Amino acid sequence: MSDVPAIEARDATVILDGTTLLAPTTFAVLPGEFRCLTGGNGSGKTTLLRAFLGSRRLTGGAVRVRGEAVDLARPRHRRLIASLVEPVPVARDMTLREQVTLVAASWHGNTTATAERAAEVIGRLGLTALGERFPAQLSSGQLQLFSLALTLVRPAEVVLLDEPERHLDADRVGLVATLLAERARQGTSLLVATHETALVDACDGVTELG
Numbered sequence: 001m002s003d004v005p006a007i008e009a010r011d012a013t014v015i016l017d018g019t020t021l022l023a024p025t026t027f028a029v030l031p032g033e034f035r036c037l038t039g040g041n042g043s044g045k046t047t048l049l050r051a052f053l054g055s056r057r058l059t060g061g062a063v064r065v066r067g068e069a070v071d072l073a074r075p076r077h078r079r080l081i082a083s084l085v086e087p088v089p090v091a092r093d094m095t096l097r098e099q100v101t102l103v104a105a106s107w108h109g110n111t112t113a114t115a116e117r118a119a120e121v122i123g124r125l126g127l128t129a130l131g132e133r134f135p136a137q138l139s140s141g142q143l144q145l146f147s148l149a150l151t152l153v154r155p156a157e158v159v160l161l162d163e164p165e166r167h168l169d170a171d172r173v174g175l176v177a178t179l180l181a182e183r184a185r186q187g188t189s190l191l192v193a194t195h196e197t198a199l200v201d202a203c204d205g206v207t208e209l210g
């Protein structure tokens with residue numbers, strides 16, 4: 001791991017009309033580090049993830065990804081960061097496999113290797129048997145795994161996830177924890193807001209809000 005932070009918050013604060021959405025928060029995530037963001041409901045986890053994505057303005061302090069304030073209108077920043085903080089748009093009339101492959105192809109090119117990469121991510125998330133289904137034919141937990149597949153199939157040096165455990169049973173949370181830890185070992189930096197012990201147990205460090 002390099003010791004130059006990939007993700008950094010310095011006294012990051014959001015106060016709106018006298019209400020504190022995010023109390024001053026400071027931490028750093030190194031390249032190849034998987035860090036969890038914990039804290040009770042309303043402690044500011046989603047607010048902080050949105051600040052990293054540039055969709056929530058701080059009222060104090062700073063957040064940086066690779067030393068820069070993120071602007072997702074810039075292609076370089078879109079390439080840098082994959083996130084599942086807001087719902088991922090899905091196409092009603094394309095199968096799960098088609099959509100994951102399409103996202104992979106948009107980043108990696110339309111090649112056999114891309115299709116294999118999509119199939120691998122689908123497989124690792126336990127979705128292979130559902131590959132020919134449409135989104136309306138998936139359960140809530142399966143839709144969550146599909147959203148994670150769409151997020152994790154693309155290249156990114158930084159991955160931001162808000163409660164990836166949503167709707168998942170314990171076995172699926174375990175699959176996700178394993179996959180995220182593996183992605184970190186490959187050099188990606190992960191910041192994951194969670195209430196799930198299995199994810200905290202799998203990560204390299206925790207920042208607790210509130």
Ligand SMILES: Nc1ncnc2c1ncn2[C@@H]1O[C@H](COP(=O)(O)OP(=O)(O)OP(=O)(O)O)[C@@H](O)[C@H]1O
Pocket residue numbers: 016019020021022039040041042043044045046047048
């Ligand atoms: N638009 C808004 N205006 C005012 N307050 C807001 C707004 N959005 C969120 N908040 C408040 O900001 C605080 C932080 O919310 P946030 O969603 O970041 O918490 P969280 O830690 O992600 O919570 P949870 O674990 O429930 O998902 C909460 O007290 C919430 O009520």
